[in-house]
Amino acid sequence: MWPLVRRELDGMVTINLKRSFQTYVVFGLVLILLMWVLGPNVTDIFATELISLFLFLIGLLAAGMSLLSTMEEDAANRQLEFLQTLPVRKTDIVHAKFLSSLLLCGFLFVWVSILVSANLLINDVWTVESIRIVFLYLAVLMLLATGNLLWYFLRGSLHGGWINYALLLNGSVFLLYMGFYSPFGISKTFLFSISLAIAGFVYIGCWWLLAKRVKNKGFPKETDDPEREKIEKRAEELKRRYAERQAKKNRGSKQK
Protein backbone atom coordinates (compact mmCIF):
# COMPACT_ATOMS: atom_id res chain seq x y z
CA MET A 1 0.00 0.00 0.00
CA TRP A 2 2.69 2.54 0.99
CA PRO A 3 4.69 2.11 -2.21
CA LEU A 4 1.48 2.94 -4.08
CA VAL A 5 0.94 6.07 -1.99
CA ARG A 6 4.56 7.08 -2.47
CA ARG A 7 4.24 6.61 -6.22
CA GLU A 8 1.22 8.92 -6.23
CA LEU A 9 3.05 11.57 -4.21
CA ASP A 10 6.08 11.35 -6.50
CA GLY A 11 3.78 11.85 -9.49
CA MET A 12 2.25 14.92 -7.89
CA VAL A 13 5.56 16.72 -7.56
CA THR A 14 6.82 15.86 -11.04
CA ILE A 15 6.86 19.04 -13.10
CA ASN A 16 5.12 18.96 -16.44
CA LEU A 17 6.20 22.04 -18.41
CA LYS A 18 3.21 22.06 -20.76
CA ARG A 19 0.87 21.70 -17.83
CA SER A 20 2.71 24.42 -15.86
CA PHE A 21 2.27 26.83 -18.76
CA GLN A 22 -1.45 26.05 -18.85
CA THR A 23 -1.56 26.60 -15.10
CA TYR A 24 -0.17 30.12 -15.42
CA VAL A 25 -2.65 30.91 -18.20
CA VAL A 26 -5.55 29.69 -16.07
CA PHE A 27 -4.20 31.54 -13.05
CA GLY A 28 -3.95 34.75 -15.07
CA LEU A 29 -7.55 34.35 -16.25
CA VAL A 30 -8.79 33.68 -12.72
CA LEU A 31 -6.90 36.75 -11.51
CA ILE A 32 -8.53 38.96 -14.15
CA LEU A 33 -11.94 37.52 -13.29
CA LEU A 34 -11.38 38.19 -9.60
CA MET A 35 -10.28 41.76 -10.17
CA TRP A 36 -13.45 42.29 -12.15
CA VAL A 37 -15.57 40.68 -9.43
CA LEU A 38 -13.81 42.52 -6.61
CA GLY A 39 -14.26 45.87 -8.28
CA PRO A 40 -13.04 48.90 -6.29
CA ASN A 41 -11.21 46.79 -3.71
CA VAL A 42 -8.62 46.00 -6.34
CA THR A 43 -7.37 49.56 -6.25
CA ASP A 44 -5.76 48.64 -2.94
CA ILE A 45 -3.80 45.79 -4.47
CA PHE A 46 -1.64 45.16 -1.43
CA ALA A 47 -4.56 44.91 0.97
CA THR A 48 -3.91 42.17 3.54
CA GLU A 49 -7.04 40.23 2.59
CA LEU A 50 -6.21 40.36 -1.09
CA ILE A 51 -2.75 38.91 -0.47
CA SER A 52 -4.35 36.14 1.59
CA LEU A 53 -6.81 35.48 -1.20
CA PHE A 54 -3.99 35.16 -3.73
CA LEU A 55 -2.17 32.76 -1.42
CA PHE A 56 -5.30 30.62 -1.22
CA LEU A 57 -5.71 30.68 -4.98
CA ILE A 58 -2.10 29.70 -5.60
CA GLY A 59 -2.57 26.85 -3.11
CA LEU A 60 -5.72 25.71 -4.89
CA LEU A 61 -4.03 25.82 -8.27
CA ALA A 62 -1.09 23.84 -6.96
CA ALA A 63 -3.47 21.16 -5.66
CA GLY A 64 -5.52 21.03 -8.86
CA MET A 65 -2.48 20.82 -11.09
CA SER A 66 -0.74 18.20 -8.96
CA LEU A 67 -3.82 15.98 -9.03
CA LEU A 68 -4.30 16.50 -12.72
CA SER A 69 -0.69 15.87 -13.64
CA THR A 70 -0.54 12.49 -11.85
CA MET A 71 -3.82 11.36 -13.42
CA GLU A 72 -2.82 12.42 -16.92
CA GLU A 73 0.63 10.86 -16.65
CA ASP A 74 -0.93 7.62 -15.44
CA ALA A 75 -3.36 7.58 -18.35
CA ALA A 76 -0.69 8.42 -20.93
CA ASN A 77 1.51 5.57 -19.68
CA ARG A 78 -1.36 3.12 -18.98
CA GLN A 79 -0.24 2.92 -15.39
CA LEU A 80 -3.65 1.97 -14.10
CA GLU A 81 -3.32 -1.19 -16.18
CA PHE A 82 0.26 -1.72 -14.99
CA LEU A 83 -0.75 -1.38 -11.32
CA GLN A 84 -3.44 -4.00 -11.82
CA THR A 85 -0.82 -6.49 -12.97
CA LEU A 86 0.90 -6.16 -9.58
CA PRO A 87 -0.26 -8.28 -6.66
CA VAL A 88 -2.46 -5.59 -5.15
CA ARG A 89 -6.21 -5.37 -4.83
CA LYS A 90 -7.95 -2.91 -7.12
CA THR A 91 -9.31 -1.16 -4.06
CA ASP A 92 -5.73 -0.57 -2.84
CA ILE A 93 -5.16 1.54 -5.95
CA VAL A 94 -8.23 3.62 -5.08
CA HIS A 95 -7.16 3.90 -1.43
CA ALA A 96 -3.66 5.01 -2.47
CA LYS A 97 -5.11 7.73 -4.70
CA PHE A 98 -7.45 9.06 -2.01
CA LEU A 99 -4.88 8.82 0.75
CA SER A 100 -2.21 10.61 -1.27
CA SER A 101 -4.70 13.31 -2.25
CA LEU A 102 -5.57 13.75 1.40
CA LEU A 103 -1.88 14.08 2.24
CA LEU A 104 -1.51 16.66 -0.54
CA CYS A 105 -4.45 18.62 0.87
CA GLY A 106 -2.90 18.43 4.34
CA PHE A 107 0.49 19.57 3.07
CA LEU A 108 -0.96 22.53 1.17
CA PHE A 109 -3.22 23.39 4.10
CA VAL A 110 -0.22 23.62 6.42
CA TRP A 111 1.86 25.67 3.98
CA VAL A 112 -0.89 28.09 3.02
CA SER A 113 -1.86 28.46 6.70
CA ILE A 114 1.72 29.39 7.54
CA LEU A 115 1.93 31.90 4.68
CA VAL A 116 -1.46 33.45 5.44
CA SER A 117 -0.56 33.66 9.15
CA ALA A 118 2.72 35.33 8.25
CA ASN A 119 0.86 37.80 6.04
CA LEU A 120 -1.59 38.62 8.85
CA LEU A 121 1.21 38.84 11.43
CA ILE A 122 3.35 41.14 9.28
CA ASN A 123 0.38 43.42 8.80
CA ASP A 124 -0.39 43.20 12.50
CA VAL A 125 -3.96 41.97 12.00
CA TRP A 126 -3.59 38.35 13.14
CA THR A 127 -6.50 37.19 15.28
CA VAL A 128 -8.09 33.80 15.87
CA GLU A 129 -11.10 35.02 13.88
CA SER A 130 -9.02 36.16 10.92
CA ILE A 131 -7.17 32.85 10.58
CA ARG A 132 -10.32 30.66 10.72
CA ILE A 133 -10.67 31.07 6.97
CA VAL A 134 -7.94 28.44 6.44
CA PHE A 135 -10.51 25.79 7.38
CA LEU A 136 -12.72 26.97 4.56
CA TYR A 137 -9.69 26.70 2.31
CA LEU A 138 -9.15 23.12 3.48
CA ALA A 139 -12.81 22.35 2.73
CA VAL A 140 -12.46 23.75 -0.81
CA LEU A 141 -9.24 21.76 -1.31
CA MET A 142 -10.99 18.54 -0.29
CA LEU A 143 -13.95 19.22 -2.57
CA LEU A 144 -11.58 19.97 -5.44
CA ALA A 145 -9.77 16.65 -4.86
CA THR A 146 -13.10 14.79 -4.55
CA GLY A 147 -14.37 16.20 -7.85
CA ASN A 148 -11.20 15.26 -9.68
CA LEU A 149 -11.05 11.75 -8.23
CA LEU A 150 -14.73 11.16 -8.83
CA TRP A 151 -14.34 12.01 -12.50
CA TYR A 152 -11.15 9.96 -12.81
CA PHE A 153 -12.60 6.78 -11.33
CA LEU A 154 -15.95 7.12 -13.09
CA ARG A 155 -14.94 8.39 -16.53
CA GLY A 156 -11.16 8.09 -16.83
CA SER A 157 -8.79 10.91 -17.62
CA LEU A 158 -10.61 12.09 -20.76
CA HIS A 159 -11.63 15.77 -20.33
CA GLY A 160 -10.11 15.62 -16.82
CA GLY A 161 -8.34 18.93 -17.49
CA TRP A 162 -11.60 20.77 -18.17
CA ILE A 163 -13.23 19.25 -15.11
CA ASN A 164 -10.27 20.36 -13.03
CA TYR A 165 -10.42 23.93 -14.36
CA ALA A 166 -14.18 24.09 -13.78
CA LEU A 167 -13.71 22.85 -10.23
CA LEU A 168 -10.91 25.34 -9.64
CA LEU A 169 -13.05 28.20 -10.86
CA ASN A 170 -16.01 27.13 -8.73
CA GLY A 171 -13.77 26.59 -5.72
CA SER A 172 -12.18 30.02 -6.11
CA VAL A 173 -15.52 31.79 -6.38
CA PHE A 174 -16.89 29.81 -3.43
CA LEU A 175 -13.83 30.63 -1.33
CA LEU A 176 -14.02 34.29 -2.23
CA TYR A 177 -17.73 34.59 -1.60
CA MET A 178 -17.93 32.56 1.59
CA GLY A 179 -14.57 33.59 3.00
CA PHE A 180 -14.36 37.28 2.29
CA TYR A 181 -17.99 38.33 2.37
CA SER A 182 -20.66 37.47 4.92
CA PRO A 183 -23.49 35.91 2.95
CA PHE A 184 -26.92 35.58 4.53
CA GLY A 185 -25.55 37.04 7.77
CA ILE A 186 -24.41 33.59 8.92
CA SER A 187 -21.60 33.46 11.47
CA LYS A 188 -18.29 32.70 9.80
CA THR A 189 -17.31 30.20 12.48
CA PHE A 190 -20.45 28.20 11.74
CA LEU A 191 -20.04 28.58 8.00
CA PHE A 192 -16.42 27.42 7.98
CA SER A 193 -17.12 24.54 10.36
CA ILE A 194 -20.10 23.27 8.40
CA SER A 195 -18.17 23.62 5.10
CA LEU A 196 -15.30 21.55 6.48
CA ALA A 197 -17.64 18.93 7.90
CA ILE A 198 -19.52 18.62 4.60
CA ALA A 199 -16.28 18.45 2.60
CA GLY A 200 -14.90 15.75 4.90
CA PHE A 201 -18.11 13.77 4.67
CA VAL A 202 -18.22 14.08 0.87
CA TYR A 203 -14.55 13.08 0.56
CA ILE A 204 -14.87 9.99 2.74
CA GLY A 205 -18.24 9.08 1.21
CA CYS A 206 -16.86 9.23 -2.34
CA TRP A 207 -13.77 7.30 -1.27
CA TRP A 208 -15.95 4.50 0.08
CA LEU A 209 -18.32 4.52 -2.88
CA LEU A 210 -15.60 4.51 -5.51
CA ALA A 211 -13.68 1.71 -3.77
CA LYS A 212 -16.88 -0.32 -3.80
CA ARG A 213 -17.59 0.50 -7.44
CA VAL A 214 -14.09 -0.36 -8.61
CA LYS A 215 -14.24 -3.64 -6.72
CA ASN A 216 -17.47 -4.60 -8.47
CA LYS A 217 -17.09 -3.05 -11.91
CA GLY A 218 -13.38 -2.40 -12.35
CA PHE A 219 -11.76 0.80 -13.54
CA PRO A 220 -13.24 2.97 -16.29
CA LYS A 221 -12.37 2.97 -19.95
CA GLU A 222 -8.59 3.24 -19.63
CA THR A 223 -8.28 -0.53 -19.65
CA ASP A 224 -11.60 -1.57 -21.10
CA ASP A 225 -11.89 0.04 -24.48
CA PRO A 226 -11.13 -2.01 -27.59
CA GLU A 227 -11.72 1.08 -29.75
CA ARG A 228 -8.96 2.96 -27.94
CA GLU A 229 -6.71 -0.06 -28.32
CA LYS A 230 -7.36 -0.18 -32.05
CA ILE A 231 -6.42 3.49 -32.34
CA GLU A 232 -3.29 2.92 -30.29
CA LYS A 233 -2.28 -0.05 -32.42
CA ARG A 234 -2.87 1.97 -35.56
CA ALA A 235 -0.73 4.79 -34.15
CA GLU A 236 1.99 2.28 -33.30
CA GLU A 237 1.84 0.88 -36.84
CA LEU A 238 2.09 4.35 -38.38
CA LYS A 239 5.05 5.15 -36.14
CA ARG A 240 6.75 1.93 -37.22
CA ARG A 241 6.18 2.69 -40.90
CA TYR A 242 7.50 6.21 -40.44
CA ALA A 243 10.60 4.85 -38.70
CA GLU A 244 11.10 2.37 -41.57
CA ARG A 245 10.80 5.14 -44.16
CA GLN A 246 13.28 7.28 -42.25
CA ALA A 247 15.70 4.35 -41.99
CA LYS A 248 15.40 3.74 -45.75
CA LYS A 249 16.00 7.42 -46.44
CA ASN A 250 19.06 7.41 -44.19
CA ARG A 251 20.43 4.32 -45.90
CA GLY A 252 19.84 5.95 -49.30
CA SER A 253 21.62 9.16 -48.36
CA LYS A 254 24.57 7.18 -46.90
CA GLN A 255 24.95 5.19 -50.13
CA LYS A 256 25.00 8.40 -52.18
Next chain:
Amino acid sequence: MSHNHEQPLLEVRGLSKSYQDFELKDVNFQMPAGTIMGFLGRNGAGKSTTMKAIMDLIKRDDGEIRVLGKSMPEEEVAVKEQVGYVGDTPLLNNAWTMERTLNFARHFYPNWNQDAVEQNLERFEIPRDKKVSELSKGMKVKASLILAMAHQPKLLLLDEPTSGLDPVVRTEVLDLLLGFVQDESRGVLFSSHITSDVEKIADWVTIIDDGHIYISEDKESLLDRYQRIVFLGSGGGKVTEQPLLFNCQPTMDGYVGYTDRFDRFQKVEAGNWHSERLTLEELFVLLTGRKGD
Protein backbone atom coordinates in the same frame (compact mmCIF):
# COMPACT_ATOMS: atom_id res chain seq x y z
CA MET B 1 3.01 -21.19 -3.04
CA SER B 2 3.47 -24.87 -3.87
CA HIS B 3 1.82 -26.17 -6.99
CA ASN B 4 0.63 -29.67 -7.80
CA HIS B 5 2.04 -30.53 -11.27
CA GLU B 6 -1.05 -32.60 -12.13
CA GLN B 7 -3.19 -29.52 -11.72
CA PRO B 8 -3.44 -27.24 -14.77
CA LEU B 9 -1.59 -23.93 -14.46
CA LEU B 10 -4.53 -22.18 -15.99
CA GLU B 11 -8.17 -23.13 -16.48
CA VAL B 12 -10.63 -20.95 -18.35
CA ARG B 13 -14.25 -22.11 -18.34
CA GLY B 14 -17.20 -20.49 -20.07
CA LEU B 15 -15.53 -17.09 -20.30
CA SER B 16 -17.78 -14.52 -21.97
CA LYS B 17 -17.49 -10.81 -22.51
CA SER B 18 -19.60 -8.59 -24.73
CA TYR B 19 -18.68 -5.29 -26.30
CA GLN B 20 -20.73 -3.21 -28.68
CA ASP B 21 -19.08 -4.71 -31.77
CA PHE B 22 -17.35 -7.79 -30.42
CA GLU B 23 -18.18 -10.76 -28.25
CA LEU B 24 -16.05 -13.37 -26.51
CA LYS B 25 -18.21 -16.48 -26.49
CA ASP B 26 -17.94 -19.32 -24.01
CA VAL B 27 -14.13 -19.56 -24.06
CA ASN B 28 -12.85 -22.84 -22.61
CA PHE B 29 -9.30 -24.13 -22.40
CA GLN B 30 -6.74 -25.29 -19.91
CA MET B 31 -2.98 -25.18 -19.83
CA PRO B 32 -0.81 -27.89 -18.28
CA ALA B 33 2.35 -27.06 -16.32
CA GLY B 34 5.66 -27.13 -18.16
CA THR B 35 4.20 -25.98 -21.46
CA ILE B 36 4.38 -22.99 -23.73
CA MET B 37 0.93 -22.46 -25.13
CA GLY B 38 0.70 -20.51 -28.37
CA PHE B 39 -2.53 -18.54 -28.40
CA LEU B 40 -3.20 -17.96 -32.07
CA GLY B 41 -5.77 -15.76 -33.67
CA ARG B 42 -6.21 -13.07 -36.26
CA ASN B 43 -6.17 -9.39 -35.27
CA GLY B 44 -9.34 -8.73 -33.30
CA ALA B 45 -10.07 -12.44 -32.72
CA GLY B 46 -10.22 -11.98 -28.93
CA LYS B 47 -6.69 -12.87 -27.79
CA SER B 48 -6.06 -9.66 -25.85
CA THR B 49 -9.55 -9.65 -24.36
CA THR B 50 -9.04 -13.20 -23.10
CA MET B 51 -5.61 -12.34 -21.65
CA LYS B 52 -6.99 -9.25 -19.95
CA ALA B 53 -9.92 -11.18 -18.55
CA ILE B 54 -7.48 -13.73 -17.09
CA MET B 55 -5.60 -10.88 -15.38
CA ASP B 56 -8.92 -9.28 -14.37
CA LEU B 57 -7.94 -6.11 -16.23
CA ILE B 58 -11.43 -6.23 -17.67
CA LYS B 59 -14.52 -7.51 -15.91
CA ARG B 60 -15.91 -10.61 -17.55
CA ASP B 61 -19.62 -11.08 -18.05
CA ASP B 62 -19.57 -14.77 -17.24
CA GLY B 63 -17.28 -17.73 -16.70
CA GLU B 64 -14.64 -18.99 -14.33
CA ILE B 65 -10.88 -18.52 -14.32
CA ARG B 66 -8.51 -20.48 -12.11
CA VAL B 67 -4.79 -19.88 -12.01
CA LEU B 68 -2.69 -22.46 -10.13
CA GLY B 69 -5.93 -23.75 -8.70
CA LYS B 70 -6.84 -20.36 -7.30
CA SER B 71 -9.88 -18.45 -8.39
CA MET B 72 -9.66 -15.08 -10.10
CA PRO B 73 -10.46 -12.40 -9.06
CA GLU B 74 -11.34 -13.68 -5.57
CA GLU B 75 -7.71 -14.57 -4.84
CA GLU B 76 -6.13 -12.00 -7.14
CA VAL B 77 -3.26 -10.99 -4.86
CA ALA B 78 -2.07 -14.58 -4.34
CA VAL B 79 -2.51 -15.31 -8.06
CA LYS B 80 -0.68 -12.20 -9.27
CA GLU B 81 2.27 -13.01 -7.02
CA GLN B 82 2.72 -16.06 -9.25
CA VAL B 83 1.90 -14.51 -12.61
CA GLY B 84 3.93 -12.26 -14.90
CA TYR B 85 2.06 -10.27 -17.54
CA VAL B 86 3.32 -8.39 -20.58
CA GLY B 87 0.67 -6.46 -22.48
CA ASP B 88 0.48 -5.89 -26.22
CA THR B 89 2.03 -2.48 -25.64
CA PRO B 90 4.60 -2.32 -22.83
CA LEU B 91 3.04 -0.99 -19.64
CA LEU B 92 6.17 0.79 -18.48
CA ASN B 93 6.05 4.40 -17.34
CA ASN B 94 7.88 6.38 -20.03
CA ALA B 95 8.91 9.04 -17.55
CA TRP B 96 10.68 6.55 -15.29
CA THR B 97 14.02 4.84 -15.68
CA MET B 98 14.23 1.05 -15.65
CA GLU B 99 15.98 1.26 -12.29
CA ARG B 100 13.09 3.20 -10.78
CA THR B 101 10.52 0.86 -12.31
CA LEU B 102 12.26 -2.20 -10.86
CA ASN B 103 12.72 -0.54 -7.47
CA PHE B 104 9.03 0.23 -7.38
CA ALA B 105 7.83 -3.21 -8.48
CA ARG B 106 10.08 -5.19 -6.11
CA HIS B 107 8.11 -3.94 -3.10
CA PHE B 108 5.14 -6.07 -4.13
CA TYR B 109 6.75 -9.46 -4.62
CA PRO B 110 8.05 -11.72 -1.84
CA ASN B 111 9.85 -13.90 -4.44
CA TRP B 112 11.71 -11.06 -6.15
CA ASN B 113 15.02 -12.33 -7.54
CA GLN B 114 17.42 -9.41 -7.87
CA ASP B 115 20.26 -11.61 -9.17
CA ALA B 116 18.13 -12.81 -12.08
CA VAL B 117 17.14 -9.22 -12.80
CA GLU B 118 20.78 -8.11 -12.86
CA GLN B 119 21.71 -11.00 -15.15
CA ASN B 120 18.89 -10.30 -17.58
CA LEU B 121 19.57 -6.56 -17.65
CA GLU B 122 23.17 -7.34 -18.55
CA ARG B 123 22.26 -10.07 -21.03
CA PHE B 124 19.85 -7.84 -22.94
CA GLU B 125 21.93 -4.69 -22.48
CA ILE B 126 19.06 -2.71 -21.01
CA PRO B 127 20.37 0.58 -19.60
CA ARG B 128 18.99 1.02 -16.11
CA ASP B 129 19.44 4.78 -15.91
CA LYS B 130 17.83 5.75 -19.24
CA LYS B 131 14.21 6.84 -19.30
CA VAL B 132 11.88 4.21 -20.73
CA SER B 133 10.79 6.72 -23.40
CA GLU B 134 14.36 6.66 -24.74
CA LEU B 135 14.35 2.89 -25.24
CA SER B 136 13.55 1.27 -28.57
CA LYS B 137 10.42 -0.88 -28.91
CA GLY B 138 12.48 -4.05 -28.78
CA MET B 139 14.21 -2.88 -25.61
CA LYS B 140 10.88 -1.97 -24.04
CA VAL B 141 9.56 -5.46 -24.73
CA LYS B 142 12.68 -7.05 -23.26
CA ALA B 143 12.52 -4.70 -20.26
CA SER B 144 8.86 -5.67 -19.75
CA LEU B 145 9.81 -9.33 -19.87
CA ILE B 146 12.59 -8.84 -17.33
CA LEU B 147 10.10 -7.11 -15.06
CA ALA B 148 7.48 -9.83 -15.58
CA MET B 149 9.99 -12.58 -14.77
CA ALA B 150 11.72 -10.85 -11.87
CA HIS B 151 9.53 -12.46 -9.23
CA GLN B 152 9.99 -15.97 -10.64
CA PRO B 153 6.36 -16.44 -11.62
CA LYS B 154 4.85 -19.82 -12.35
CA LEU B 155 2.81 -18.49 -15.25
CA LEU B 156 3.79 -15.90 -17.85
CA LEU B 157 1.02 -14.27 -19.86
CA LEU B 158 2.41 -12.55 -22.92
CA ASP B 159 0.12 -10.65 -25.24
CA GLU B 160 1.76 -10.46 -28.67
CA PRO B 161 5.19 -9.72 -27.26
CA THR B 162 7.00 -10.27 -30.56
CA SER B 163 4.78 -8.27 -32.92
CA GLY B 164 6.61 -5.38 -34.52
CA LEU B 165 10.05 -6.63 -33.41
CA ASP B 166 12.95 -7.34 -35.73
CA PRO B 167 13.98 -11.01 -36.19
CA VAL B 168 17.05 -10.72 -33.92
CA VAL B 169 15.06 -9.36 -30.97
CA ARG B 170 12.27 -11.87 -31.65
CA THR B 171 14.74 -14.72 -31.43
CA GLU B 172 16.16 -13.31 -28.18
CA VAL B 173 12.68 -13.08 -26.69
CA LEU B 174 11.80 -16.61 -27.78
CA ASP B 175 15.07 -17.94 -26.31
CA LEU B 176 14.26 -16.25 -23.04
CA LEU B 177 10.89 -17.99 -22.94
CA LEU B 178 12.41 -21.37 -23.73
CA GLY B 179 14.82 -20.86 -20.84
CA PHE B 180 11.95 -19.92 -18.57
CA VAL B 181 10.08 -23.22 -19.04
CA GLN B 182 13.15 -25.32 -18.28
CA ASP B 183 11.55 -25.50 -14.85
CA GLU B 184 8.68 -27.94 -15.47
CA SER B 185 6.41 -26.31 -12.94
CA ARG B 186 6.18 -23.15 -15.04
CA GLY B 187 4.27 -22.26 -18.16
CA VAL B 188 3.85 -19.52 -20.75
CA LEU B 189 0.67 -18.43 -22.49
CA PHE B 190 1.89 -16.59 -25.52
CA SER B 191 -0.56 -14.87 -27.84
CA SER B 192 0.44 -14.08 -31.38
CA HIS B 193 -0.72 -13.89 -34.94
CA ILE B 194 2.82 -14.78 -36.08
CA THR B 195 2.49 -18.53 -36.52
CA SER B 196 6.22 -19.08 -37.11
CA ASP B 197 7.00 -17.85 -33.57
CA VAL B 198 4.41 -20.17 -32.10
CA GLU B 199 5.62 -23.07 -34.23
CA LYS B 200 9.17 -22.45 -33.04
CA ILE B 201 8.58 -22.59 -29.30
CA ALA B 202 5.05 -23.69 -28.41
CA ASP B 203 4.21 -27.25 -27.44
CA TRP B 204 0.51 -26.55 -27.07
CA VAL B 205 -1.70 -24.54 -29.45
CA THR B 206 -4.98 -22.78 -28.85
CA ILE B 207 -6.69 -21.11 -31.78
CA ILE B 208 -9.29 -18.42 -31.28
CA ASP B 209 -11.38 -16.86 -34.00
CA ASP B 210 -14.19 -14.35 -33.78
CA GLY B 211 -14.29 -14.64 -29.99
CA HIS B 212 -14.65 -18.42 -30.03
CA ILE B 213 -12.02 -21.04 -29.18
CA TYR B 214 -11.66 -23.23 -32.20
CA ILE B 215 -9.11 -25.71 -31.00
CA SER B 216 -6.83 -26.24 -27.98
CA GLU B 217 -4.48 -29.16 -28.26
CA ASP B 218 -0.94 -30.46 -28.02
CA LYS B 219 0.88 -29.06 -31.09
CA GLU B 220 2.40 -32.35 -32.25
CA SER B 221 -0.81 -34.35 -31.99
CA LEU B 222 -2.63 -31.53 -33.76
CA LEU B 223 -0.16 -31.55 -36.63
CA ASP B 224 -0.32 -35.36 -36.72
CA ARG B 225 -4.08 -35.32 -36.84
CA TYR B 226 -4.54 -32.70 -39.53
CA GLN B 227 -2.81 -33.69 -42.77
CA ARG B 228 -2.99 -32.76 -46.41
CA ILE B 229 -3.91 -35.77 -48.58
CA VAL B 230 -2.75 -35.76 -52.17
CA PHE B 231 -4.42 -38.19 -54.59
CA LEU B 232 -2.71 -38.88 -57.86
CA GLY B 233 -4.58 -39.89 -61.00
CA SER B 234 -8.32 -40.05 -61.68
CA GLY B 235 -11.12 -41.01 -59.28
CA GLY B 236 -11.92 -37.47 -58.10
CA GLY B 237 -15.61 -38.24 -57.64
CA LYS B 238 -14.78 -40.96 -55.16
CA VAL B 239 -12.35 -38.69 -53.31
CA THR B 240 -14.84 -35.89 -52.79
CA GLU B 241 -17.29 -38.39 -51.29
CA GLN B 242 -14.77 -39.54 -48.67
CA PRO B 243 -16.34 -38.44 -45.33
CA LEU B 244 -12.98 -38.04 -43.59
CA LEU B 245 -11.88 -35.35 -46.06
CA PHE B 246 -12.80 -31.72 -46.39
CA ASN B 247 -11.79 -28.84 -48.68
CA CYS B 248 -11.22 -31.27 -51.60
CA GLN B 249 -9.99 -29.58 -54.74
CA PRO B 250 -8.74 -30.82 -58.12
CA THR B 251 -5.10 -30.31 -59.02
CA MET B 252 -3.16 -30.71 -62.30
CA ASP B 253 -2.61 -34.42 -61.72
CA GLY B 254 -5.25 -35.47 -59.24
CA TYR B 255 -6.99 -34.20 -56.12
CA VAL B 256 -6.00 -32.66 -52.81
CA GLY B 257 -7.99 -32.66 -49.61
CA TYR B 258 -7.53 -32.36 -45.86
CA THR B 259 -8.35 -34.65 -42.99
CA ASP B 260 -8.56 -33.98 -39.28
CA ARG B 261 -8.50 -37.74 -38.45
CA PHE B 262 -5.42 -38.93 -40.20
CA ASP B 263 -5.09 -42.09 -38.04
CA ARG B 264 -8.51 -43.27 -39.12
CA PHE B 265 -8.10 -42.10 -42.70
CA GLN B 266 -4.99 -44.17 -43.33
CA LYS B 267 -6.75 -47.27 -41.98
CA VAL B 268 -9.79 -46.98 -44.22
CA GLU B 269 -8.44 -45.42 -47.40
CA ALA B 270 -6.46 -47.52 -49.83
CA GLY B 271 -5.35 -46.27 -53.23
CA ASN B 272 -2.83 -43.97 -54.74
CA TRP B 273 -2.36 -41.21 -52.21
CA HIS B 274 0.27 -39.73 -49.96
CA SER B 275 0.02 -37.40 -46.99
CA GLU B 276 1.80 -34.12 -46.27
CA ARG B 277 2.25 -32.65 -42.84
CA LEU B 278 0.95 -29.10 -42.58
CA THR B 279 2.85 -26.17 -41.12
CA LEU B 280 1.14 -24.40 -38.26
CA GLU B 281 0.50 -21.45 -40.54
CA GLU B 282 -1.23 -23.66 -43.12
CA LEU B 283 -3.26 -25.28 -40.39
CA PHE B 284 -4.21 -21.92 -38.92
CA VAL B 285 -5.39 -20.60 -42.30
CA LEU B 286 -7.20 -23.86 -43.00
CA LEU B 287 -9.04 -23.87 -39.68
CA THR B 288 -9.98 -20.22 -39.49
CA GLY B 289 -10.94 -20.28 -43.18
CA ARG B 290 -12.90 -23.54 -42.86
CA LYS B 291 -14.92 -22.22 -39.95
CA GLY B 292 -16.62 -19.74 -42.22
CA ASP B 293 -17.63 -22.45 -44.71
